[in-house]
Amino acid sequence: MISHEIELKLQACLDGELSSDETRAIEELLARDAGARSLFEELRATRTLLAGGELEVKLPETGEFYWSKIRRQIELEDRRSPSINAPEPVSAWWVRFVTPAGALAALALFVVVALKHSEPPEPILALDDSHEIETPLEETSSFSFRSEAAAMTVVWVDSHRE
Amino acid sequence: MKRLVPFWQLALAATAVLIFYSCVLRSAPADLMLQAQLVWGTNNDKPDDPKLKDVDQKVKDKLRGVFKWKNYFEVNRQDFTLTASAPRKVKMSDLCEIEVQNLGNSSVELKLYGKGKMVVRKTQRIKSGELLVLAGDDKNDTAWFVVLSLVEK
Numbered sequence: 001m002i003s004h005e006i007e008l009k010l011q012a013c014l015d016g017e018l019s020s021d022e023t024r025a026i027e028e029l030l031a032r033d034a035g036a037r038s039l040f041e042e043l044r045a046t047r048t049l050l051a052g053g054e055l056e057v058k059l060p061e062t063g064e065f066y067w068s069k070i071r072r073q074i075e076l077e078d079r080r081s082p083s084i085n086a087p088e089p090v091s092a093w094w095v096r097f098v099t100p101a102g103a104l105a106a107l108a109l110f111v112v113v114a115l116k117h118s119e120p121p122e123p124i125l126a127l128d129d130s131h132e133i134e135t136p137l138e139e140t141s142s143f144s145f146r147s148e149a150a151a152m153t154v155v156w157v158d159s160h161r162e
Numbered sequence: 163m164k165r166l167v168p169f170w171q172l173a174l175a176a177t178a179v180l181i182f183y184s185c186v187l188r189s190a191p192a193d194l195m196l197q198a199q200l201v202w203g204t205n206n207d208k209p210d211d212p213k214l215k216d217v218d219q220k221v222k223d224k225l226r227g228v229f230k231w232k233n234y235f236e237v238n239r240q241d242f243t244l245t246a247s248a249p250r251k252v253k254m255s256d257l258c259e260i261e262v263q264n265l266g267n268s269s270v271e272l273k274l275y276g277k278g279k280m281v282v283r284k285t286q287r288i289k290s291g292e293l294l295v296l297a298g299d300d301k302n303d304t305a306w307f308v309v310l311s312l313v314e315k
Contacts (some may be wrong), residue, residue, distance in 0.1 A: 108180055111180060133282060133283065142282050149227060151291055152224055152228060152295055154228065154296075155294075155296045155297070157281055157297065159299075
């Protein structure tokens, strides 16, 4: 029974990835173990079959030039999109400040204007506001007038006294 | 350096405080310091009555500028604070009484009572330096005036 580790060693030997000492040890194993030898031959036959059926892709240019193009493309992409750790541009700070500050100022202005307009407007003309007068007694009457010069509003009560 | 509180949260909090403060200011009418004067107007000289006092020159000038009478004498004067909680009755003479209510936003409702009956009711915004006058004629070609004004601080 061949262990999984030996199987990997056989494959690595076939691929030429072992050191000289390890290669020698594997050769000794193959000489004395028929199972290992059988597996090794099977792996080698499979490798031969795969290598024969694999399409060979040829680069239009040399490998060095091909990879250098990829490297330049990566560098170009890096320059276009700043990395996360890159320092923030100067404009970002004041934009972050001005945007909410502007919104706050606009809101405060809206509140102030709304409050101001919610108060009764100042009279442009000295109009009589006698509708706010009530004279419940039948024997009396009243009228109102305003003197802008004296800054005085007068309600004159007439008791119809003879 | 990382800020402890983001600016937009501060702005939001400040706005909320501003709106709340504005609402509180509008919902709570301020107390009014008022002065009510009962004035008698006549073209005659001052009678020999110790209760009668000369009216303030400023008020006298205003009354003279509007009415026909030359002399104005103060019968009674009452200074009082008008809160928003309840209307206030102020007795000006044995027969005359006023009731004033703070409506907020510097507006007042002034009621005049004569012999216990309401004679007239008037709603008016009252500002510093302005006079609200209820007036009527009296016997012997004289007149009475109830002058309501804000007390100058």
